[in-house]
Amino acid sequence: MSSGSGERVIGRRSSGRLGRSARLVAARLLQLVATLLLILLFAFVVFYILPGEPARIMLGPNATPEKVAALERSLGLDQPFPLRLARYVGNLLRGDLGTSLRFAQPVTRLIMERLELTLSLAAGGLLLALLVGAPLAFIAARHPGGLIDRVILALSRIGLAVPPFYLAILLTLAAGALFRSFGGVRYVPPHVSLTASLRSLLLPAIAVAVPRVAWVVQFLRGALVEQFEMDYVRTARGKGLSRPAILIRHLLPNALVPLITVLGLVLAELFSGALIIEQVYNLPGLGRLLVTAVEARDFPLALGIILVIASLVVLAGTLVDLINGLIDPRLAHARPGRGTVLR
């Protein structure tokens, strides 16, 4: 009998798993740059091509033609579009996002001053979503279709339907009812006092996190139920492995990929959630800055903020793809998938 000499183990000809990861990193980084450029191009087209005269809109109807012309010159609007784009990209590479019209300060500095708060809020929300969502998903997935499962699913569905800002208002009401002295949230930077800083961010973080907890629960529970039903879990049971051994060695690695995927999506939505929550609690973060910029029609500032947040989101997505590619080599061959959650 022949020993199947024609058979080959597929996909391990040259490099091992590490070599494949290195190639993956390179491919993903390239993709990152391309995506960012695309977003920039898109934003630029929207800002500078769609409306007739941005300078006139910014200055209002009473501005003199001379003032409008001066602003157009200072924005570089008198130059052809490709040149403007190229100059913007050139400045961007040096970390210069232009000058805010409203504050007459460099956009980069304005953003850097407020980035910390928005990042901490998003990070806090992510932590909460993970710490609350993951255990709930595990509990629900233990007995799919059971009472506990259905209750958790129903709650998560309601969580998805509650707008974060409404939740923030309800939380404020509740805090006001519980603590007489509650006078609203006042942000304390962490370098002043770490505990006070955490306390000041707790309510906003909860408001930001609740709908995302619902995402984590629904996504991870679905993935876990699917994995529980998989034949390989049966194989592991048939080997006489204990429950913890099956959970740790077999189930968790397979459930990790969906978990990390959903955390990436959560992070992206947390940024937009944070933008709104900052408004409710009057927190001096990027969100409030962006709202001010939009209200004031401060184009350079709004574009700068949007670009920074977009980069963070794309970076997070790239990180998710990278980690998942390391966990599951099958994904390294597939095309990168962005979020599949419907808007």
Added chain:
Amino acid sequence: MKRRRTLPRGGRLALVLLLLLLLAVLLVPVIDGGRSTVMDPARRLQPPSAAHLFGTDNYGRDILICLFEGGRATLSIAAGTILLGCLAGLVIGALSGFFGGRVDWLLMRFNDALLSFPSILLALLFITVLGGGRWQLILAMGLMFTPSFARVVRTGFMQQRSSPHVIRVQVMGASPWRVMTVHILPLILVRLSSAIAIGLANAILTESSLSFLGLGIPPSERSWGRMLHDAQSFIFEAPWFAVFPGLIIVFTVLLAFILGSALTELRSATISPGDVPAPEVAPAQHPVVEPPADALLGIHELTLAADEEVVHGISLHVSAGEILGLVGESGSGKTMTALAVADLLPRGVRRRGGRIQIAGQNPDLLSAHARRRYLASKVGFCYQDALTALNPLLPVGRQIAESVRLTGVRDTEAIRARVLELLTKVHLAEPETVARALPHELSGGMRQRVLLAMALAAEPDLILADEPTAALDGETADIVLEELGRQREQGRGILFISHDIDIVRRLADRVAVMRHGRIVECGPTEEVLTRPQTDYTRLLLASQPSFARRGLLLGIQTGGEKP
């Protein structure tokens, strides 16, 4: 049989409630005629009462009536958004899916870039340029919703285009127009319907967020989010002002989500294969034969049930050094029987009765932990689907090692050597490479042999082989069959499940024929296959196509006739 084309109950209820809400939003402000929404400082910020169910706002307007009025803006903006996004998505998705290739690549890269962008930022980007207002919101949000619709449409297209039902009519000569309108579009519309419901929910949320920020609808108009914006300053003074507009948002969004997921279920219900109709007359059960005292596996009147009984009190035995072939159609209960022996029944299938004896012991009498160890050491299971039966993220060598460890081998080197020995035994060349490989890096034939090696790893007395050669080509199948033959010579008992009578004839000492959860015939292979006692076995044998039966109709039991 029941048609599963109607919405689940929850979805129907959500749809009715949504329509009622829509009706109220359209009619109530007309009926009220603006009486309750005039400014009246005398009624300022009154708490809920019989006259004003939800209380009044800071200008003394009735909040309930304002909600219905505000619903017009919120709902019409959401509807406009979805209409725009859906139409644009349909065009982009169809272009992408239809042309494929570079057009598709470019459109989808652009699409993905937009999708990875936080949705509300994109809307803000437009509003900075266009300013707030109803039409501006619809344009901005419509554009931001387009990519997700485009993706749904494109995926539907891609799947449908290469689906057999489309190829079939294309080969018949159907025009592209007919293929598109009759065979592709209806299925995509089903997919879109759930995307639309979920999109509606998200559009309401986004409009509310923007208006709440004060960047959406202008102060002169009213929407749910705008009302919350106004209420913000009176949170402690008049909580009802903020609570009720929020509640109606949650309520509406929740209904739309429920409707959306119900529509998703509707979609998946249409791709579930129909059930094989149950037999009109239950086949007769083979008489119970007391198993020999030394039988390795004795199954006595085993009954298994899910929603209804799937195995009806069957009895079987396998002796040491014997292969029992279990043949029957799909769904006859063969696999369930084997899973019951190994105590691996899927969720929802339970044992209703009967006794199982393995190597002289009744595992039911052991504690759960002891039973698991006992069965793992006595029973090796060679599963049918080799790809799904292996953990996709664990090298196959380590998966085999888990079984080796059960035999008491603890030394890492010894385990390694044993794993390599097992892989060599099933004729896998380069066992070191195979051991390090992940399941997806192996071919189907190699995976099936890895599973066989795993079943042998614990040196079990009993091997349960469930269609181990169904997916294999001739040569590889022979390797597996010969190894099973060798295991029999070493004194192991084997329950060999197959639908292939030829293979069972080659391999098995005895045969049991199973149909609709009953054993209809059981006996020595030679006897059953040459002198079958029941009509069903005769039909099974007469249905077997072969060169020798050329020119004779199949399934006709005596003589046969020329076709």
Added chain:
Amino acid sequence: MSELLRLTDLRLAYTGERLVLRDIDLVIREGDVTGLIGESGSGKTTIARLLSGELEAESGQIIYAGTDITHLRGAARRRATQGMAMVFQDPYTSLDTWRPVAAQVEESLIIRGERDRDERRRRVAAILRAVGLDPERYGSRVPAELSGGQRQRVAIAAATVARPRLLIADEAVSALDIPVQAQILNLLALLSGSMGFACLFISHDLNVVSWLCDHVAVLHEGEIVEYGETGRVFTNPQHPRTQALVRRLARP
């Protein structure tokens, strides 16, 4: 009988690395049932996809009813391939899930330009009866309400109602249980006998091919290694590959 389909020097490679099909030569005459047998990955389905127009050959020729259809696309191909029909392994995915089966069978006639509504209805009822399905009882059902064997009967009815000249059956019986498979095989044999269409019957099961087909082509790693009358191939196989196949079959 005259020649209906001729494949000459057909060649196709995926990714430029591996040759999937090399120098395929095959002739099917009118009314001839030819079995194409090979293991998984041997290129059987690729040949079916070349004929259906899903794939395009890199070199070589496909001549159907006197026309070179190798590189024909669109309306010209539809005109040239009139009389081709296909049956797949999974009847469920090859039927529309939402439409009653009678309408799906009728559609074949609409596509072929049969304008008379009553005539269409008459022929649909006749073919449903011929495949063993009572049109009154089953015609208005959707595929989900039929068993696997019944679905495959519908697929065969839809493929044959317009009197095809060439039926391409890609593993058409391999997903069915033996007794059901027997009924479908009987049906194919009877229909091809009475209607006189040719058939390219693609299968991995030698038993099935040996029972049904007039001629057999053995495909191995993208090459036809043996072709001949079924009787000759089974009693006197020439290529070592065929010999091994037949030997495995003949084992007691």
